Amino acid sequence: MTEDKKQASRLLRGIHRTLTGLHPALESVLAAIVGLLFGALIMWVWGYDPIVAYKTMLLGAFTDKWGLADSGAIAAPLVLTALTFSICLRAGMFNIGAEGQVIMGGLAAISVGFFVLPSGLHHVVALVFAMVAGGIWAIGPAILKLTRGVNEVISTIMFNWIAHFLSIFLIGAVLLNPFSADQTIAIPPSAIFSKLIRGTDLTYAIFIVIGFALIVYFVLWHTAVGYEVRASGLNPSAARYGGIKNKRTMFLAFVLGGISAGLAAAVILMGSSATHAMYRLHGQLRNIGFDGMAVAMVGRNHPIGILFSAMFFGGLNAGGRLMQLSSSPVPVQMVRLVMGIIVFTMSVPELARVFPAVKRHSVGLVKEMKRLTSSKGRR
Amino acid sequence: MAIFLMLVGFTLQGMVPITLTAVGEIIGQTAGLFNIGLEGILLVSAFAGALGAAAAGPLAGLAIGMGVGAFIGLAFAFVSTYWKGTQMVAGIGINMLAVGFVEFGMIRFSSNAGAFTIPAEQHLFRFNTPFGLLSPIILVALILPFVVRWFIKRTRAGLMLKAAGEAPEAADVSGINVNAIRMLAATVGGALAGLGGAYMSVAWFGFVTKGMSAGRGFIALATVVFSGLNPILALLGGLLFGFFRSLGLVVDTVPGFPLPAEFLHMLPYVVTLLVVSGAIGRVRFPKALGVPYKRE
Numbered sequence: 052m053t054e055d056k057k058q059a060s061r062l063l064r065g066i067h068r069t070l071t072g073l074h075p076a077l078e079s080v081l082a083a084i085v086g087l088l089f090g091a092l093i094m095w096v097w098g099y100d101p102i103v104a105y106k107t108m109l110l111g112a113f114t115d116k117w118g119l120a121d122s123g124a125i126a127a128p129l130v131l132t133a134l135t136f137s138i139c140l141r142a143g144m145f146n147i148g149a150e151g152q153v154i155m156g157g158l159a160a161i162s163v164g165f166f167v168l169p170s171g172l173h174h175v176v177a178l179v180f181a182m183v184a185g186g187i188w189a190i191g192p193a194i195l196k197l198t199r200g201v202n203e204v205i206s207t208i209m210f211n212w213i214a215h216f217l218s219i220f221l222i223g224a225v226l227l228n229p230f231s232a233d234q235t236i237a238i239p240p241s242a243i244f245s246k247l248i249r250g251t252d253l254t255y256a257i258f259i260v261i262g263f264a265l266i267v268y269f270v271l272w273h274t275a276v277g278y279e280v281r282a283s284g285l286n287p288s289a290a291r292y293g294g295i296k297n298k299r300t301m302f303l304a305f306v307l308g309g310i311s312a313g314l315a316a317a318v319i320l321m322g323s324s325a326t327h328a329m330y331r332l333h334g335q336l337r338n339i340g341f342d343g344m345a346v347a348m349v350g351r352n353h354p355i356g357i358l359f360s361a362m363f364f365g366g367l368n369a370g371g372r373l374m375q376l377s378s379s380p381v382p383v384q385m386v387r388l389v390m391g392i393i394v395f396t397m398s399v400p401e402l403a404r405v406f407p408a409v410k411r412h413s414v415g416l417v418k419e420m421k422r423l424t425s426s427k428g429r430r
Numbered sequence: 431m432a433i434f435l436m437l438v439g440f441t442l443q444g445m446v447p448i449t450l451t452a453v454g455e456i457i458g459q460t461a462g463l464f465n466i467g468l469e470g471i472l473l474v475s476a477f478a479g480a481l482g483a484a485a486a487g488p489l490a491g492l493a494i495g496m497g498v499g500a501f502i503g504l505a506f507a508f509v510s511t512y513w514k515g516t517q518m519v520a521g522i523g524i525n526m527l528a529v530g531f532v533e534f535g536m537i538r539f540s541s542n543a544g545a546f547t548i549p550a551e552q553h554l555f556r557f558n559t560p561f562g563l564l565s566p567i568i569l570v571a572l573i574l575p576f577v578v579r580w581f582i583k584r585t586r587a588g589l590m591l592k593a594a595g596e597a598p599e600a601a602d603v604s605g606i607n608v609n610a611i612r613m614l615a616a617t618v619g620g621a622l623a624g625l626g627g628a629y630m631s632v633a634w635f636g637f638v639t640k641g642m643s644a645g646r647g648f649i650a651l652a653t654v655v656f657s658g659l660n661p662i663l664a665l666l667g668g669l670l671f672g673f674f675r676s677l678g679l680v681v682d683t684v685p686g687f688p689l690p691a692e693f694l695h696m697l698p699y700v701v702t703l704l705v706v707s708g709a710i711g712r713v714r715f716p717k718a719l720g721v722p723y724k725r726e
Contacts, residue, residue: 147522201703201706201707202655202706205651206703206706208645208648209652210703211645212644212645212699213700216692216695216696219692220692341525341526342526382538384533384537385530386530387529387530387534388527388531388534391524391527391531392523394519394523394526395505395509395527397519398510398515398516398517398520399514400514400515400516
C-alpha cells in the first residue's frame with residue numbers, strides 16, 4: 052500500500068518535472084519544434100511550401116535504411132565535435148575551437164598518405180595522428196586561459212583562424228596533390244574505413260564514434276578524474292575547497308575535447324568523404340565544429356543525449372539534400388538556419404514555462420493526477 | 431611614401447567595423463549583457479545592408495543594416511533579461527543563425543551563391559583624401575568612442591547604465607528598471623554592430639560574401655576585453671587590428687617578401703591573442719556581467 056503510494060508520487064513528480072519544462076529531454080524536443088516552426092515560417096515567407104519540404108526531409112532521413120544510414124554518416128563527426136564542446140562545458144568553459152582542432156586533425160590524418168603501412172595499422176596511425184594534432188591545437192587556448200586568464204571564447208576563435216590560414220599554407224605547400232590543384236593528396240585505401248551499407252556514406256567508423264562517446268561517458272561519470280572535471284565545472288570554488296585542482300581539470304577537459312575534434316576530422320576523411328582529401332577551404336570539414344555545438348546543446352551536454360541529437364541533426368542535413376530536389380526546392384542551407392534558432396531557443400532555461408498554454412495545461416494535469424492518486428490511495 | 435599613405439588609409443578603413451562593434455558591445459556590457467553574437471550581427475547586417483543598398487540606395491542600406499542589428503540585439507536582450515537565458519548560448523545561436531540566414535538568403539537573392547555584389551552607383555560616396563578614398567563613416571567611428579565615453583562617465587543615464595551592470599539590486603531598489611535599461615543598451619549595441627556590418631558591404635567592399643565577417647566580431651570582443659570597457663581604448667584597439675590587417679595586405683604586394691601570404695593574414699588574429707593575454711589582470715568588469723537579473 053505505502054509502496055504503491057510512493058510509486059505514484061514518484062510518477063507524479065516525474066510527470067510534473069516533464070511538463071513544467073524541468074525535464075531536459077523535453078526541453079530539447081520543444082526547442083527543436085520551435086526551430087522547425089520558425090524555419091517553416093521563413094520558408095513560407097520566401098515562397099516555398101514548408102509542408103512538402105519538411106515531409107521530403109524527414110521521411111527521406113528517418114524512414115528507410117538508406118536514409119538512416121546517410122543520416123548516421125553525417126551524425127558521426129558531429130557526435131565528436133559535440134563532445135568537444137560538452138566536455139569543456141562540463142568543466143565550466145565555452146570551447147568554441149572545435150573548428151580549428153578539426154582542421155589540424157584533418158591535416159595530420161592526411162599526412163599518413165606519405166607512407167605505406169599494412170591496413171589496420173595504417174588506420175590506427177591515422178586516427179592517432181588526428182587525435183594528437185587536435186589535442187595539441189587545444190593546448191594553446193588552454194595555456195592562455197590557465198596562465199593569463201584569457202577568455203577561451205576569444206582565444207579559441209583566434210586559434211580557429213590561425214588554423215585556417217596555416218592549413219591553407221600547408222595544403223598549398225606541403226600536402227598538395229600534384230595532379231589536382233586546391234586539393235591535398237588522398238588518404239590511401241589501406242587507411243580507409245569500408246562501407247557498412249553499400250550505396251550510402253555510412254562506414255565502420257561509426258563504431259569508433261559510438262565507442263568514443265561511451266568512453267567519454269564512462270570517464271566523466273564513472274572515474275575520479277571525470278568527477279573532478281564535472282565538480283570544477285559546477286562550482287569551481289567548492290571544488291577547489293574539496294581538494295580538486297581546477298587548473299588541471301580544465302587543461303584535461305580542453306585536451307580531451309581537442310582529441311575528440313581531431314578524431315572527427317579523421318572519421319570524415321577516412322570514412323564518409325568521397326575523395327578522402329582536404330580542400331583549400333576545407334569544404335567537407337567546414338562548420339563541423341560549429342554544428343557540433345548545436346548538437347551538444349540539444350543533447351544536453353551528455354554523451355548519450357548527444358548520440359540522439361546528432362542523429363536528429365544528421366537527419367536534417369541528409370534529408371535537407373533530398374529537400375533541395377523536392378517540388379519545393381528549399382536550399383539545404385536552411386538547415387543551419389533552423390539549427391541556429393534551436394540553439395538560440397535552448398538558451399532559455401525552463402523553456403516550457405515560456406509557453407503559457409503548456410504551463411497552464413501541465414498545472415491542470417498535475418492537479419488532476421493528484422486528485423486521482425489521492426482517491427486511489429483512500430480506496 | 432605611397433605605401434605609408436596606403437597603409438594609413440587601409441588602417442582607417444579596416445578599423446571601422448571593429449571599433450563600432452566594440453563600442454556597441456561596451457554599451458551592452460556596461461549594462462551587464464555579454465553578447466558573443468557580434469560576429470553574426472556583422473554578417474547579417476552586411477548582407478541586409480547590401481540588399482537594401484541595391485534596392486533603395488546606400489543610405490537606406492546603412493539604415494537597414496542598423497535596423498537589423500538593433501533587432502537582433504533586442505531579441506538577444508529580451509531572451510537574456512526577461513527569459514533569463516544563458517547569454518553565451520544565445521550568442522552562439524545568433525552566430526549560427528546568421529551563417530544559415532546569409533547562406534540561404536544568398537541563394538534566394540543572388541544568382542551567385544558565393545557573393546552578392548552591390549551595383550557601383552549604389553555605393554556610399556567617399557572623400558578623396560591623400561590616403562585614398564575614405565568613407566564618411568570613418569569619421570563616425572573616430573568620434574563616437576569619445577561621445578560614448580562622455581555619456582557613460584558624465585551623464586545620469588550613463589550612471590544608470592553602469593548601475594544596471596554593476597549592482598542591479600541597488601539599481602532596482604532606487605527605482606531603475608534594470609531589464610528595460612539592459613534591453614535598450616543591447617539594442618543600441620546591436621545597432622552599432624549593424625552599422626559596422628552595413629559599412630563593410632555598402633561603404634567598403636561593395637559586395638557581401640558568406641565569410642565576410644572573418645572573425646571581426648570576435649576581434650571586437652577581444653578589443654572590449656582588452657579595453658576594460660573604455661571606448662577610447664576600443665578605438666585604439668580597432669586601429670591596432672586594422673593596422674595589422676592592412677600590413678598583411680600591403681606587405682603581400684611587395685614582390686619577393688620571404689614569408690608566405692598566409693602567415694601575414696594570420697597577423698590580426700595572432701596580435702589579438704597577444705594583446706588580450708597581455709591585458710588581462712589590470713581590467714575589471716561589471717559585477718553582474720552575464721548574469722540575468724532576478725528579483726528576489
